Amino acid sequence: MRRHNLSVLLRHLHAAGPTTRSDLTARTGLNRSTIGVLVGDLAARGFVVEGKATATGGPGRPSPPVHPRPEGAVALALEVDVDSLAAATVGLGGHVLGRRRVDRPGGRFSPEDTVDELARLARPLLRRLPAGAPVVAAGVAVVGLVRVGDGCVRVAPNLGWVDVPLAALVRRRLRLRVPVAVGNEADLGARSEHVRGAGVGIDDLVYLSGEVGVGAGIIVGGRHLGGAEGYGGEVGHLPVNPTGQACGCGSVGCWETEVGEGALLRRAGRSAEPGDRTAVRTLLDDARAGDDAARAAVEAVGRWLGVGLAGVVNVFNPRRVVLGGLFAELHPLVARTVDAELDGRALDASRAVVDVVVSALGVDAPLLGAAELALDELLGDPTRMPPLAEQNKDAARE
Amino acid sequence: MRRHNLSVLLRHLHAAGPTTRSDLTARTGLNRSTIGVLVGDLAARGFVVEGKATATGGPGRPSPPVHPRPEGAVALALEVDVDSLAAATVGLGGHVLGRRRVDRPGGRFSPEDTVDELARLARPLLRRLPAGAPVVAAGVAVVGLVRVGDGCVRVAPNLGWVDVPLAALVRRRLRLRVPVAVGNEADLGARSEHVRGAGVGIDDLVYLSGEVGVGAGIIVGGRHLGGAEGYGGEVGHLPVNPTGQACGCGSVGCWETEVGEGALLRRAGRSAEPGDRTAVRTLLDDARAGDDAARAAVEAVGRWLGVGLAGVVNVFNPRRVVLGGLFAELHPLVARTVDAELDGRALDASRAVVDVVVSALGVDAPLLGAAELALDELLGDPTRMPPLAEQNKDAARE
DNA sequence: CCGTATATGTCGACCGCCGCAACAAAGTAC
DNA sequence: GTACTTTGTTGCGGCGGTCGACATATACGG
Secondary structure, eight states, rough: OHHHHHHHHHHHHHHHHHEHHHHHHHHHHOOOHHHHHHHHHHHHHHHEEOOOOOOSSSSSSSOOOOEOOOOGSOOOOEEEESSEEEEEEGGGGGGGEEEEEEEOOOOOOOOHHHHHHHHHHHHHHHHHTTTTOEEEEEEEEEESSSEEEEEEEEEETTTTTTOOOOHHHHHHHHHOOEEEEEEEEEHHHHHHHHHTTTTTTTTSSEEEEEEEEEEEEEETEEEEEOSSSSOOEEEEGGBTTTSSOOOTTTOOHHEEEEHSSSHHHHHOOOOOOOOHHHHHHHHHHEEEEEEHHHHHHHHHHHHHHHHHHHHHHHHOOOOOEEEHHHHHHHHHHHHHHHHHHHHHHHHHHHHHHOOEEOOGGGHHEEEEEHHHHHHHHHHHOGGGGGHHHHHHHHHOOO | OHHHHHHHHHHHHHHHEEEEEHHHHHHHHOHHHHHHHHHHHHHTTTTTTOOOOOOSSSSOOOOOOOEGGGGEEEEEEEOOSSSEEEEEEEEEGGGEEEEEEEEEESSOOOOOHHHHHHHHHHHHHHHOOOOOOOOOEEEEEESSSTTTTEEEEEEEEETEEEEEEEEHHHHHHTTTOOEEEEEEEHHHHHHHHHHHHHOOOOOOOOEEESSEEOOOOOOEEEEEEEOOSOOOOOOOOBBBOOTTTTTTSHHHHHHHHHHHHHHHHHHHOOOOOOOOOHHHHHHHHHHHOOHHHHHHHHHHHHHHHHHHHHHHHHHHHEEEEEEEEHHHHHHHHHHHHHHHHHHSSSSSHHTTTEEEEESSSSSGHHHHHHHHHHHHHHHHGGSSSSHHHOOHHHHHHH
């Protein structure tokens, strides 16, 4: 129960940043004295530092702010995207200590090669960490279906992976002694947008990521929708068009065959390798420049985006839809179309409470979400990390 | 925190029935002493009675069972269906003390008339309650979109209702002094199937109710998926066929236009008033008897059922789908078709962990779910009800 | 410039709740 | 009948939190 209160406190500080002690008492409903003890505990563990109290302008004694200490706990975040790899070190409070991304266009890479390159990417970031900043966990975002229990990538069509024990591979290759969690890219995008992006404070939200495939991260009642094994949120494979295209999943007329990158290019009469971002960018540029075929393709995808979104809105009754990836770039061009489809097709009651916005974190949303995932275990139980005094004792012993 | 432990205990007893004290200690992880105190507390409030310990066959002192006491707390459950009304009194542990249902075919009734008839239905049930059995709350299941916050029926197309403050109406008309909660029929069906039906122990499940419309109650990670305002789960309005029929919701090609009762009759070339159950029953009988047109219609609906279910399975990754209403009767006729569509269209990973079964509670699932909804508040905080000693004092004072 | 009002941190006392250990009770196995 | 096992009961101790009293730090008004 002490654990629980520490967790609540640290979670809030991590998510909301510096907060005065009086604010913490008001927010948690706990007593001033208790907050004092808890903050002291967190400080002893190196998670927070107390600042100087500065006058707020109001009457009364000013309350000193409590700052999350980025070096108190660091997450290693990794991302395996279709055409790029990324790594970042993220400290408590969401402070990004270092970040690197490399393109890896076109080809398909084996899990082993991928993990090798992730290790190369991560090494300098880890070396550059400030002294005494402990890496407490790692998180990996990956485009594919992930069994959350053991961090196994069940299937990732765009990578050509089947049943890859990614968590174990990363842990071994990077010689990590900390837990490694793996999550679906869209799920983790939703997570970061929820904590510090376009969905802050919104406990019912859908993050929709359009890439080669279409995936969603869904947060209902503040909690991530995982399902029995963690495969939930695969809205890209909602059947929307019985007379449509064959989908890579084996079905016909899945939503992603109408709104994915492939659909966009196909509609414009252009062809490209799957995962060829430049072709998509060119098409969007052409559409913005007024090219008729490009505009028609964009418009058609926008309509289908609205159609599918209507279904998503009906099913989840979210307060906000956050668009990431391709959809983030597409949305400004088709916002009115999407809204019109929603108006016409979604149930009024649900339509009335939802808005559609663009990702605030951009391409890094999944990467940052991986960091959040990694830190989550610690945030749930801050007592996992012993007080600094004991840490020093342990260090001296060695 | 005492509240919390009492809640955990009572919830378990309510859901799982009689449990020995030793079982409770093992299940909660609490100490024997603590369990003793807590059980004593619950007994003092009239929620449980302790039975005689009977030899189990094993060595050691036998543990006495703790029984939930149905008369300890009673919920009044009500249901407003398209063509019937129902009421029940349900005691702790899910014991149904009384139950009545009346048909109300065809026509549309005003909220006032409906509530009047609910009152007539409920009165004898309440009169027949054992002495000293307190009604602690009421729950209402209704076919329509319900704003859970205030129990307002936002829209119920099949009843012709818009913005009906049903909770308030019921409370006033039935002169209830206890809270009245309102929920969507499918949501409550899911709830009861989850607690004591075909979904016991399954924390990721979808209850799919086919009537005039198609609705779903969705439970993810053990919690009901409500969404921002409680309108979630309206899978009937997933767009599945852009060239399909116009739907009452204003959209085109919603799933329920392909699998609802209307679709079934239409496909068989029969017409009927919406909500005419006999026409549907006749059709199903004909199909079972071998009538070609009927069988073709049933088969087509079965295919569409599978198509939509594939989407639902992809999105929610449930461990079980429970079919209620029309679908419960339909399923035996089309199980193979549904399974085949799922095999072909759902993602393998999700498909592998899901099964499709028929409702165990039948037509009463939503009604019983309303009782669960009503009892939920008490189960969350058993201290709301004072110990019997004080209750008697209060009674003596009057 | 200084008192007053307001708000906050700190310290010690109190209390509720749970775990623990010893004991009593109620069964089985031989 | 005796040994053993499992369980309920009871009293004690500790952890964690609230509460009240006091010290401290600022804004406001004269």
